[in-house]
Amino acid sequence: MVTIAKEVNFSQAEVPLKGTVVGAGDGHRYLPRAYIVSARKREAADTVTLTLKPKDSITDACPLPEPGQFNMLYVFAVGEIPVSVCGVESDGAFRHTIRRVGAVSAALCDSKVGSTVGVRGAYGVGWPVARMKQRSLIILAGGLGLAPLRMLILQVVRSRVDFADITICIGARTPSDVPFLREIRSWQRLKCDAGLFDVRLIVDRADRDWRGEVGVVTALLPRSLTAPELSLAMICGPEVMMRHAASGLVRLGLSRSDIYLSLERNMKCAFGQCGHCQFNRYFVCRDGPIFSFEKVASLLNVKDL
Amino acid sequence: MSSASDLVGSCFRVSSDVLGLLIRALKDDGYMTIGPRKVAESIQLEVIDSVDDLPRGWGDQQDAGSYRLVRRSDSAYFGYNLGADSWKKWLDPRRKLLWRAKRDGESWEAEQSQMQVPRMAFIGVRACELAAIKVQLRVREVTQAHSSSPDAQSSTLSAEAPAGVPEEPFLVGINCSQAAATCFCSSMHTGPAFGSGCDLVLTEVINDDNHNFLIQIRTKRGAIISSKLPLLPSIEDDLAHIDRQIARVSDSQSRQLNISNPAEFFSRRLEHSHWDDVATRCLSCANCTLVCPTCFCSTVEDTTDVKNAVAERWLRWDSCFHLDFSFIHGGSVRSSTRSRYRQWLTHKLGTWHEQFGSSGCVGCGRCIAWCPVGIDLTAEVKSLSQPTQ
Structure with missing residues (x-):
């Protein structure tokens, strides 16, 4: 009989390391689905809205996005970028409004009707739709920041009676940079019995024909609020504008947890794995892009975070 | 006679020749055996065919910004500490399709690449490296759990998961016989004693003319492989020897990293003046992230052939030190x-806790040795603990 020295305890119970090959089989998560450009509309000098329909069948389509979510759009042999969804058509087609700022966005802007664009999504956390009912809404958009808010505004217009006062403030650099101008004008003409429905437009620099207001979008914020505790604010635009707007709303009496803003960061995977979009403890693609001001206020004050 | 599973939890003594038999047994069982090799002037983790490929008689001397191989006075197989390579290289390949x-006129169709993953056996895993493998797995688990939960509203729900999850690598651990000057696993509680997860843990014992290994069998899989080896019973003192060795290695570590509430520590120091001081030395070269066994950031590369008919997407390692990363x-x-x-530091040591429930650092010290200017994160944390200037 051989005596074998027996260990009495390991530092931890033995647990098998399941699925240890970390990088195996990632392909499917990055696989774009083929969509056809079914319409292309020029919004401004450098901005285009594409309507994208699933190429094969609706069963092969990406899930329908919620307002504020985004898709990853891929152009063959050029690359892929995150783009917010600005609308979903009744037939399940997506609308994306894109400004020409880099190689991929330029290729998207130039894509012809009938061409194929890759789509994967929908990603991220959208606007707090569930918290909006019966509340007064303040919606603030700077430039193309209106795109991720458009779907939300359309929902609000459709079920107007569900909300109290509605204030929409839209800013753009020049009159020719205002996206969705015809739609904005139609919102401004909406008649409303229940509460305020105020759609305001402002430009940084006017041209000869501009008869509206001139200045920064935060100048459109209400001077005071009757019931700030019942208000909810949604902001999208340049980070510096959102910071000022959110601080202004806090001064008007809104709670930081009732102010939401949409952050933009570099994204490669869109599901919290590549690390590019990290904003301190958050992955913007997964934990955002919509954040409550309460979560990010202190972080937004740190330069180059 | 006892069955293989009875061996789990036992410790045996084998002569050093048995190391070759172990490699053979793993290969016969269909594993691709990967272990340390001396390549140029460093130890790298490569495919090994036999015991002859191991860096026998080589050790290393490491310090901030310095790594040198040195001849040992003995013929230890595992007498080195750590090289720049980590097992990440095999678990999360540097580049993959x-x-x-394929384009057809205006239209195209994308097809997922099928990645063949061999059955791998890792020979010579250190305690800190096992901890790093577990951190990597945890990162993966959290990411996947998030993207497959209904609230995450991700499209991966309907995408098909890859068939055939590859078998986890067979892990042969090796207890460290000394610590490098850059080691601080003891303060990170990731070593020098092994946590769970290895199939076998070896301890190299060299006394005068005797060159032996103690082999601790920790899993059934490890027991089945070991049952093919000529095992000798260990003696009571063998286990005590292992404990003494671990205690000695632990005590010899001079570097330490102790932060009591890491997330809060860094969130209170985002504007600390010491970041400016590090910035005067840091070259932003990304070496630390590439040698780090847990850094997981990646990017995609879209490529095309000359006829613009076939496009590919590749995933490759990336670093938060690159300017274009953000x-x-x-x-x-x-x-x-x-x-x-x-x-990098805030994530590795601070926000990692909030994201993945542990530190992103296992105390292997690679980032200290391979930093071309010798930046030492343990020293930087000490400086950050001081009031801002």
Whole structure:
């Protein structure tokens, strides 16, 4: 009989390391689905809205996005970028409004009707739709920041009676940079019995024909609020504008947890794995892009975070 | 006679020749055996065919910004500490094909690449490296759990998961016989004693003319492989020897990293003046992230053939030290070295806890040795603990 020295305890119970090959089989998560450009509309000098329909069948389509979510759009042999969804058509087609700022966005802007664009999504956390009912809404958009808010505004217009006062403030650099101008004008003409429905437009620099207001979008914020505790604010635009707007709303009496803003960061995977979009403890693609001001206020004050 | 599973939890003594038999047994069982090799002037983790490939008689001397192989006075197989390579190289390949798309006129179709993963056996895993493998797995688990939960509203729900999850690698651990000057696993509680997860744990014992290994069998899989080896019973003192060795290695570590509430520690120091000081030394070269066994950031590369008919997407390692890592139109979010070093250290030691429930650092010290200017994160944390200047 051989005596074998027996260990009495390991530092931890033995647990098998399941699925240890970390990088195996990632392909499917990055696989774009083929969509056809079914319409292309020029919004401004450098901005285009594409309507994208699933190429094969609706069963092969990406899930329908919620307002504020985004898709990853891929152009063959050029690359892929995150783009917010600005609308979903009744037939399940997506609308994306894109400004020409880099190689991929330029290729998207130039894509012809009938061409194929890759789509994967929908990603991220959208606007707090569930918290909006019966509340007064303040919606603030700077430039193309209106795109991720458009779907939300359309929902609000459709079920107007569900909300109290509605204030929409839209800013753009020049009159020719205002996206969705015809739609904005139609919102401004909406008649409303229940509460305020105020759609305001402002430009940084006017041209000869501009008869509206001139200045920064935060100048459109209400001077005071009757019931700030019942208000909810949604902001999208340049980070510096959102910071000022959110601080202004806090001064008007809104709670930081009732102010939401949409952050933009570099994204490669869109599901919290590549690390590019990290904003301190958050992955913007997964934990955002919509954040409550309460979560990010202190972080937004740190330069180059 | 006892069955293989009875061996689990036992410790045996084998002569050093048995190491070759172990490699053979693993290969016969269909494993691709991967272990340390002396390549040029460093130890790298490569495919090994036999015991002859191991860096016998080589050790290393490491310090901040310095790594040198040195001849040992004995013929230890595992007498080195750690090289720049980590097992990440095999678990999360540097570059891999995600999908390939073929163009047909205006239209195209993308097809997922099928990645063949061999059955791998890792020979010579250190305790800190096992801890790093577990951190990597945890990162993966959290990411996947998030993207498959209904609230996450991700499209991966309907995408098909890859068939055939590869078998986890067979892990042969090796107890460290000394610590490098850069080691601080003891203060990170990731070593020098092994946590769970290895199939076998070896301890190399060299006394005068005797060159033996103690072999601790920790899993059934480890027991089945070991049952093919000529095992000798260990004696009571063998286990005590292992404990003494671990205690000695632990005590000899001079570097330490102790932060009591890491997330809070860094969130209170985002504007600390010491970040400017590090930025005067840091070259933003990304060496620390590439040698780090847990850094997981990646990027995608879209490529095309000359006829523009076939496009591919590749995934490759990336680093938060690269200027374009945080690029959005108009410029990079983290345009300064100060902000990039702060991002790396804050994430590795602080926000990692909030994201993945542990530190991202296992105390292997690679980032200290392979930093070309010898930046030492344990020293930087000490400086950050001082009041801002």
